[in-house]
Amino acid sequence: MIIRKVLQKGFSTLYNLKQFRHQEIPQNVSVDREFGDTILPNGIRVCTEFWPSELAHITIYIKCGSRNETEATSGTAHFLEHLHFKGTGRRSRDRLECDVENFGGQLNAYTSRENTSYTINAQKNKAENAVEILGDMLTNSIYAKSDVERERHTIYRELFETRKMQFETLIEISHRSAYKNHQMSLPILGKIQNMYSITRDMIAEYHQNNYYGENLIICGVGNIQQEQLCEYVTKHFSKIHKKKQQLKKEIPVNFQSEVFLMQSELTEDINVGLFYQGPEWTDPHYYHFLILQRLLGDKPSNFLEAAIFEQSTLNSFQKLLLDYPEITTQKAVYTPYKDTALFGNYFVVNPNQLDSCIEISKKIFEEYGNKVSAEELQRSKRRLFIELCQHETGNDISQAIANQILYFDRRVYRQEIAQNLANVTEVDIQNCVKNWILGKQPSLTIWGNIDPVLKKYKFDASQVGTH
Structure with missing residues (x-):
């Protein structure tokens, strides 16, 4: 058993206000929490962050998602997530739900491009119950053919309903365009035309290929100790093997500056995505782009909001957008992955005013490439700092830890994040815009x-294309 343990103490003395450039990020992010990090013999990585609480939050992160599918199997990751709630060799679906409810637990799951997550929130003295149920779900689910058939209709309806979510749909279609002919282009929830062709064997094969020890991160936060969680995971995840015998080599990702259009009867407007390739999670410019995203911000939703904030908190882009009333919605987007990212703007506009989106996007990036206001930069840092301080729930922290282990292979504390944000200068943002955006063709x-x-x-x- 490999054990790495960090005791985080006394950060109020280790990190003082003077360490942050110009004191623009105040030093009130200090915490005294014990962090544990263990790799079990079967490859599962177990992490905990302890604090006195009545609750324990257990999150299972599997390093796989829609990116681990093919055109033919698109949707199996999401399908598998659904079937893990349908019964195991030990529990029926109803028994599974009752067992979670009986110890007061809350069970949730989601699938994304690069990971799948299952979380249970439980009372501190029921932590082992939570781990046992998650272990049962992920190692003993039977994937009954009758459940597969019933779930087809549920997932089909879910996919049909998500088409009405315009922002989410545009982002999915943008991935299809920017990462054409790569697994990154596949939709997270799966291709709707595959829902009646996915078989039980495909689902079981996806589980076998991806749910192995070295692909699992199990994170517990709140009132649970490292030794406890390691004991529970060793006991209830004993069926998990360390690694897959043969790992398939992934095709390198290639961002493409494509133009892609898709018809929809759901709106009289058009949803527009103008996206550039951005830095991945571990790129040195990651923090710069977090700030750049806040610099761009989102267009005020109405004139009253704009009138209230125009003189105090609206940045250059938001003020510029007020001169383009035909653009009814704008959101800055930054979605990093392990080896690429989408960065840019989402717009909703009249179909005859596409030029406005292209024009205003070009204007703001040329402006930021030439000059960044010190006041706007500080305001964007403060917004990020507030967001950072708001991540205080058990779910927030367990998800953050699992993400950090997945991408950085270590815990990244709030102090370090704050320090990195504090050190970003106006010139850093200008250089990012020049190097990543100006002179580059976006995906439209x-x-x-x-x-x-x-x-x-x-x-x-x-x-x-067609949806």
Whole structure:
């Protein structure tokens, strides 16, 4: 058993206000918490962060998601997540739900591109019950054919309903465009046309290929000690093998500056994504882009909001957007992954005003490449710092730890994050814009009422796709 343990104490003395550049990030992020990090013999990584509490939060992170699928198997990761709630060799679906409810637990799960997560919140004296149930779900689920057939309809309806979520749909379509012919282009929830062709064998094979020890991070926060969690995981995840015998080599990711359009009857407007390749999680410019995202911000939702904040907190981009009333919605987007990222803006605009989105995007990046206001930079840092301080729930912290272990292979404390943010300068942001955005062709995705767009701009038919 490999054990790495860190006792985080006295950060109020180790990190003082003077260490932060110009004192723009106040020093009130100190905590005294014990962090444990263990790799078990079967490869599972167990991490804990302890504090006195009535609750323990247990999160299982599996390093796989839609990115580990193919065109033919797209949707199996999400399908598998659903089936883990449908019964095991020990418990029926109803028994599983009752057992969680009987000890007062809350069970949640989600699938993303690069990981799948299962979380149970439980009373501190029921932590082992939580681990046992998660172990049962992930190692003993039976994936009954009858459950597979029933779940097809549930997932199909879920996919159909998510199409009505315009922002989320645009982001998915943008991945399809920017990462064409790569697993990154596959939708997180799966291709809707696959829902009636996915088989039980495909689902079981996905589990066998991805749910192995070296792919699992089990994180416990709150009132649970490292030794306790290691004992529980060793006992209840004993069926998990250390590694897959043959790991398939992934195709290198390649960002593409494509133009892609898709028709939808759900809106009279168009949803527009103008995205550039950004830095991945571990890139030195990661923190710069977090700040740049806040510099861009989101357009005020109404004139009253704009009137209240115009003189005090609106940045250059938001003030510029007020001159473009045809753009009804704008959101800055930064979604980093292990080896790439999407960065840019999401817009909602009248179909005849696509030029406005392209024009304003070009304007703001040219401005930030030339000059960044010190006041705006400090305001963006403060927003990030507030977000950082708000991540205080057990779920927030367990998810943060698991993400950090996944991408950085270590715990990244708030003090370090604050220090990195504090050290970003106006010149750093300018250089990021110059190096990553100016002179680069973005990926352009348009979804919605595209008929006027096709008539006005004469896009090629090959650039139009179906959902």
